[in-house]
Amino acid sequence: MCGGFAIFSSINDIIKYYNILNCEFNFNPNYNASPGQNILSIKSGISNILCKMNWGIESSNKKRKITNIRSETVAKNFNHLISQKRCIIPANGFYEWKNRKPYYIKSKKNEFLNLGGVFTEWNDGTGKIFYKTAILTTCSQKRLYEIHNRKPVVINYNDINLWLDSQKNINPNTLVDKFPEENLEFYRVSAQVNKYWNNFPGLNEKLTDIYETPDLF
Numbered sequence: 001m002c003g004g005f006a007i008f009s010s011i012n013d014i015i016k017y018y019n020i021l022n023c024e025f026n027f028n029p030n031y032n033a034s035p036g037q038n039i040l041s042i043k044s045g046i047s048n049i050l051c052k053m054n055w056g057i058e059s060s061n062k063k064r065k066i067t068n069i070r071s072e073t074v075a076k077n078f079n080h081l082i083s084q085k086r087c088i089i090p091a092n093g094f095y096e097w098k099n100r101k102p103y104y105i106k107s108k109k110n111e112f113l114n115l116g117g118v119f120t121e122w123n124d125g126t127g128k129i130f131y132k133t134a135i136l137t138t139c140s141q142k143r144l145y146e147i148h149n150r151k152p153v154v155i156n157y158n159d160i161n162l163w164l165d166s167q168k169n170i171n172p173n174t175l176v177d178k179f180p181e182e183n184l185e186f187y188r189v190s191a192q193v194n195k196y197w198n199n200f201p202g203l204n205e206k207l208t209d210i211y212e213t214p215d216l217f
Contacts, residue, residue, distance in 0.1 A: 002067075002068055002094055002096075002115070002135045002137060002151070002152035003034075003035070003067075003095060003096070003097065004032060004033060004034050004094065004095040004193065004196075005033050005089075005091040005092075005093065005094035005095060005113075005115070005152075006030065006031045006032065006033065006091065006092050006093050006094070006095075006104070006203070006204050007029070007030050007033060007039070007040060007090055007091050007092055008029035008030065008031055008092055008201070009029075009090075009092060009112070011023055011027045014027075014040070014050070014090055014112075015050070017090075017112055018042055018048050018050070018088070018090065018160070019047065019048055020042070020047070020048055020049070020050045021047045021048075023050050025052065027040065029201075030199065031199050031200060031201060031202075031203040031204060032095075032193055032196060032198055032199045032203055033055070033091075034055070034196035035055050035056050035065065035067040036054070036055060036056055036065070036196075037054070037055055037196075038052045038053065038054050038055075039052070039053060039054075039055050039089060039133070040052065040053075040089070040090055041053040041087045041088065041089050041117065041119065041131065041133055042087060042088040042089075042090065042164065043085075043086075043087045043088075043119065043131075043164065044086075044164035044165060044166055048160075048161075048164060051131060052131070053087070053119055053131035053132060053133040054130070054131065054132045054133070055067055055132075055133060055134075055135075056132060056133075056134070057118075057119075057120055057132045057133065057134045058120075058132070066134050067134055067135065068134060068135055068136070068137045068150075068152075069118065069134045069135070069136055069137070070136070070137055070138075071116075071136045071137060071138045071153050071172045071173055071176055072138070072173065074118065074136060074172060075171070075172070078118060081118035081119070081120065082118055082172060083166075083169050084166050085118050085119050085120065085121070085166070086116070086117070086118055086119075086163055086164060086166065087116075087117045087118065087119045087133055087164070088114045088115065088116065088117065088155060088160060088163065088164065089114075089115040089116075089117050089133065089135060090112050090113075090114065090115075091112065091113045091114075091115050092106060092110075092112065092113070092204075093105055093106030093107075093113065093204060094113065094115070094151075094152055095189070095193055095204075096144075096147045096148040096151065096186075097147075097148065097194075098146070098147045098148065100191075100194075101188060101191070102188070102189050102190075102191060102193045102194060103147050103186045103187065103188055103189065104186060104187060104188075104189045104193075104204045104206075105144065105147075105151075105184055105185070105186040106184065106185060106186070106204075107183055107184060107185075108183055108184065108185045109183070111157075113152075113154050114154060114155040114156075114157065114160055114163075115135050115136075115152045115153065115154060115155075116135070116136045116152070116153035116154070116155045116163060116172065116175070116176075117133045117134060117135045117136060118133065118134055118136065119131050119132060119133040119134075120132050120133075135152050135153070136152065136153040136172060137150045137151060137152055137153060138150070138151060138152075138153050138173075138176045139151075140181075141181055142181055143181065143186075144181055144184065144186070147186065153172065153175075153176050154179040155175055155178075155179070156175065156178040156179050159175050159178060162175070163175065187206040187207070188206070188207040189203065189204055189205065189206065189207050190203065190205075190207055
């Protein structure tokens with residue numbers, strides 16, 4: 001699953017990496033992006049478009065928010081989204097939990113992780129468009145399985161444009177395993193990340209004291 005992630009690179013680095021033409025809103029680094037928050041996402045258009053999407057798609061009965069969708073069943077349950085409404089959620093790393101203890105997973109080379117997602121959109125009647133998104137997940141393998149049996153789908157950099165191209169009907173599982181887990185590293189971080197309101201530099205730093213400081217926040 002994906003219960004949280006961090007995106008703190010400069011907006012200029014994000015724009016350059018994803019070939020964004022412009023960004024018309026302010027961006028604040030987010031060291032603890034959590035469900036229900038507005039997060040940065042990229043969708044296709046004349047060029048790649050950077051926008052804000054609320055993390056959580058309403059279920060059919062509107063009684064809960066769907067934040068993660070299994071890539072294995074997305075075509076069956078959300079075919080209208082996976083065929084036309086795909087997006088990328090930029091991340092410097094993501095969090096997973098084992099026995100309620102948080103771990104931070106990141107690229108060994110400190111590259112962006114391109115989390116694959118789907119989204120919905122609607123017009124409020126005044127011309128303003130709002131978006132909601134959910135992150136796709138897949139089975140963990142090898143060492144990551146020791147932390148959690150699920151992980152977010154990471155799209156290879158060379159497949160980003162294919163993923164975002166709404167004119168192409170693709171099978172998401174053909175792209176899921178292209179990003180090797182060998183490119184990732186992980187380590188324990190402070191339990192302060194367990195509370196969504198904690199959001200500050202250093203939250204994703206490696207926990208070096210095995211006797212963790214009590215969570216006072």
